[in-house]
Amino acid sequence: MTTQNEAPARGLAWLYVVAGAIGLLAAVALTLEKIATLSNPDYIPTCSFNPVLSCGSVMESAQASVFGFPNPLLGIGGFSVVVTTGIAMLAGFRPPRWYQLGMAAGTTLAVLFIHFLIVSSLYDIGALCPYCMVVWAVTIPLFWYTALATWPALAPLRRVHSAILALWFVVIIALIVQRFWSYWTSVL
Numbered sequence: 001m002t003t004q005n006e007a008p009a010r011g012l013a014w015l016y017v018v019a020g021a022i023g024l025l026a027a028v029a030l031t032l033e034k035i036a037t038l039s040n041p042d043y044i045p046t047c048s049f050n051p052v053l054s055c056g057s058v059m060e061s062a063q064a065s066v067f068g069f070p071n072p073l074l075g076i077g078g079f080s081v082v083v084t085t086g087i088a089m090l091a092g093f094r095p096p097r098w099y100q101l102g103m104a105a106g107t108t109l110a111v112l113f114i115h116f117l118i119v120s121s122l123y124d125i126g127a128l129c130p131y132c133m134v135v136w137a138v139t140i141p142l143f144w145y146t147a148l149a150t151w152p153a154l155a156p157l158r159r160v161h162s163a164i165l166a167l168w169f170v171v172i173i174a175l176i177v178q179r180f181w182s183y184w185t186s187v188l
């Protein structure tokens with residue numbers, strides 16, 4: 001039987017495993033797509049569907065390699081840590097405070113970075129990468145629930161945690177719809 005404190009930790013552990021695995025798969029897929037485009041300049045990525053949903057356009061941008069190497073490599077490393085942490089927590093690992101702070105720092109940097117990439121995709125590149133959007137979709141809850149678990153000052157927000165998360169996604173979806181409205185309406 002789980003105690004009241006163990007239930008949220010178990011939920012966070014499962015979030016780490018599931019969201020981390022989804023993010024890891026998306027990062028690996030993007031890395032494989034990048035390798036394919038580097039080895040064959042005529043290769044069209046499998047995630048390029050039209051002018052708006054186009055991994056190729058995003059992968060060719062300067063923002064795709066902000067630190068001098070493809071961004072998905074950060075995802076492979078980061079999501080591997082998240083999945084491993086989740087599995088360890090399910091096996092009974094209780095992260096010490098320094099580890100929790102490290103996870104909070106990592107997810108904070110990740111959520112800031114993906115918001116930079118969201119803005120870049122919408123307003124600089126003018127295209128959306130489906131695999132990148134999967135990474136966005138899992139990074140936001142990873143950050144949010146890690147923050148709630150790490151920072152006691154956020155405890156009052158736990159009552160409305162899912163509403164805040166839903167609003168966050170609604171704002172991003174609204175920005176996407178607004179930015180590409182002319183394309184969406186021309187397709188319909």
